Amino acid sequence: MIKKIIQEKIYNIFNKTFEGVSIDISDVDIVDSKKVEHGDYATNISMKYAKKLNMNPLQIAEKISNQLKSDTETFFDDVVYIKPGFINFKINSLIFNRILKDIYKNRERYGSGIKKNDKLIVEYVSANPTGYLHLGHLRNAAVGDSVCRILKFYGFDVQSEYYINDYGNQIKMLGKSLEVRVKNLMGENIEMPEDGYQGEYLLKVAEDFLLAFPDTTSLKSNNFEEFAKDYLLEEIKKDLKSLNIDFDNWYSEKEKIHETGLLEKTLNKLDNLNAIYDKDDARWIKTSEFGDADDWVLIKSDKSSTYFLSDIAYHEDKVNRGFDRIINIWGADHHSHVSRLKASMKSLGNSQTHFDFLMIQFVRLLKDGKDISMSKRSGQYTTIKDLLSLVNKDVVRFMMVTRSSDTHFDFDLNQCLQDSDENPVFYIQYANARINSIIKKSGVSELDINKMDIIESDKEIKLIKEIIGFEDAIKDSAQSLSPHKLTFYLQNLAKEFHSYYKSTKILNENQDQVMSRLVLITTIKFILSNGLQLLGASSPEEM
């Protein structure tokens, strides 16, 4: 909010001072000064408009800062222009105090965006219900859930969705695999097919299957498929629950696309739009005409449909459900699907809806510097259950979003098993717990902002500036779909607090001063616990 005020001031002065040159208010960037000598905030507007004004940036800066100095009395302590053309602002501490009070009054709502009209859908995880969730899904899940929470907090109407791939070859094979395991348990010595699901987990499913169907004589393949799929989907839901993740919608491919006739409808629509053609006994979509490198098969020569056709139908359905923005969070190994899906949507004439794709790069699990993502002995992936048995859920959630999703990420077990230094989650949680402890100790039950002393110390002003930065952190994270920005912000805020804590005794005899400090740290606590919550992590009151 403070930047907005400065922005408007400059915008107005610019218009008054330089008539004839139109300025876009969004061009007036107000940034945090990186160095103390450069004041609190700065702008580079005079360099930006030097060419348009045909003036030396320094001259422009001079004119603007002179105006700012003359027409404001209490807002700025100082306005200086410097070398290439930057204008630096030093804000009056009374302004900071006023802002702190405003923020405190908003409590946990501080940082939230104004309500936006856009309806968003975020699809993520969407792992096939043919096995347990593993490490590869984990990052996707953590990023997806955090993105949803942040977007909601930022003011969007957000729905999260899990696309259940419960139709087609994989499910058939899953059914067959379970059948083999069940028969194995009953003493039949038959082999698992080459492309069957070899994992040991199916033995457990088979055991439970026999408990549910003791009499196997009249069973059909259908029974195996349904049982295995439902069973594993439940396990997936349990795993997600243990990560503090819940979806608004569970979208069944079978029920929503195949049993409703949506697949044929979509195919017909494409056909009517002249977007498909026949070749080699198959039906192809002309994605190459809409920006993709190749055409793709929708109907195979055996007349069955491909996964891709379902995917087109699914996204056509998302569009028809009225979403303004469709966000898909996919594994990076699916990146080629982006251009072909986009091309298909274009061929269907869906140009209004905005598509975003977040590609999640691979995660490796490191222990003692070695990659243990996949157990060499059994050929099994590390599951979410495995990992959660080793590492605290909060740590997992947080660590999984600390890196930008388009870089590879090494999850270091040694680091996460530490209780201190190396572990950023505890660092933040500890700050929160410390604040809570001080509040308790103070015995002040009701904070009164009218009894506050004026905050003027450098360290405290710095903290207020950091608090103000939360709004930007949320905005940046939301707009770029990057939860990692929030993790960096929170670590920084915690750091500033710890430093302040060490340097300043918060509780003392001066009641007004204590009150102002309590308001300050309580505001930090609101942000820390809220920020952790947005990342799916908890904020214990005591540690």
Place this chain on the structure above:
RNA sequence: GCGCCAGUAGCUCAGCUGGAUAGAGCAACGGACUUCUAAUCCGUAGGUCGGGGGUUCGAAUCCCUCUUGGCGCGCCA
């Protein structure tokens, strides 16, 4: 061969819609507990931003090119 992502301090990574002397955490080194939780703090050291061109007042950031690594290029999902 084509496409996507990445290459920044010893390690893991921010910064990338161009801005001031390139940042953080860890590791290393040196300090701080009679004081609200030392799961903490303070300080030191550490860099040809993969290489080379270009664009301009100004490039880690934009363009071109080369290079290294990961991933993808099915009538699989």
